[in-house]
Amino acid sequence: MPPPHSASAQHILSTLSVARFLKLMLCAGAVALAGCATQPKQTADASFSNHLLRDSYLLSTQSDPLGAWIDSKDSFAIDYPQSESNPTSSTPKTLVTTAMKFLGVKYRYGGDAPGQGFDCSGLVAYAAEKSLGLKLPRTASEQARTGISIKQNELRRGDLVFFNTLGRRYSHVGIYLGDHKFVHAPRTGAAIRVDNMDMAYWRKRYNGARRLEVKHETARR
Incomplete structure (x- = not known):
């Protein structure tokens, strides 16, 4: 017959074993988490990282005040051609003013109409068609092959400006306003604005x- 205290001793040993096992598991988990936190950048998905960087910046910035841009509609360059359906119209319309009408409209990936929202190239394509009668390609990279290439010091209102925001050239497009400002549709969760x-x-x-x-x-x- 075992000593009366043997069952209690076995219970204590069992409890200590479980505690030791849990401690080892916690240590292993901490090492795994540390490994994720120190993972080299080059092994991470580049596109995902660029999305995070872009969104982090855009979340921390605010759109510019509108007063300086809407005080005079005549300050916006590049007129619409006269509408074929209304050739007698003499109302001056511009690429810039068309885009600026949608300030505050929510960004929508793949969006290319006011009722659904716009992404960056959708806004440019819509404004160009409505104001200039131009049917532009749908993506920013394709739009970067249209028109005439110009230097930055030659920029005029209504020119298209391109940026590498996703780790590839010409992945973002906006419309230049003058004074180093441009209007664009930034990202999901944001609205069309001036930067x-x-x-x-x-x-x-x-x-x-x-x-x-x-x-x-x-x-x-």
Whole structure:
């Protein structure tokens, strides 16, 4: 017959074994977490990292005040051609003013109409078609092959400006307003707004600019 205290001793030993096992599991978990936290950047998914970087920046910035941009509609360059359906219309319309009408409209990936929202290239394509009668390609990278390439110091209102925001060239597009500002649809969860190209984020990622060619253009440059 075993000693009366043997059952109690076995219970204590069993409890200590479980505690030791749990401690080892916690240590292993901590090592695993540390490994994730110190994972080299080059092994991470580049596209995911670029999305996070872009969204982090855009979340921390605010759109510019509108007063300076809407005090005079005549300050916006590049007129619409006269509508074929209404050739007698003399109302001056511009690529910039068309895009600026949608300030505050929510970003929507793949969106290219006011009722559903816009992504960056959708906004540009819609504004170009409605204001200039131009049917632009749908993506920013394709739009970067339209029109005429221009230098940054040659920028005029209505030019398209391109940025590398996702780890590839020409992955973002906006419409230049003058004074280093541009209007664009930034990202999911945000709205169409005005940003400053002199901000470090945009300055570092600037890819170039294109000037749209409009037949029978009536633009006041």
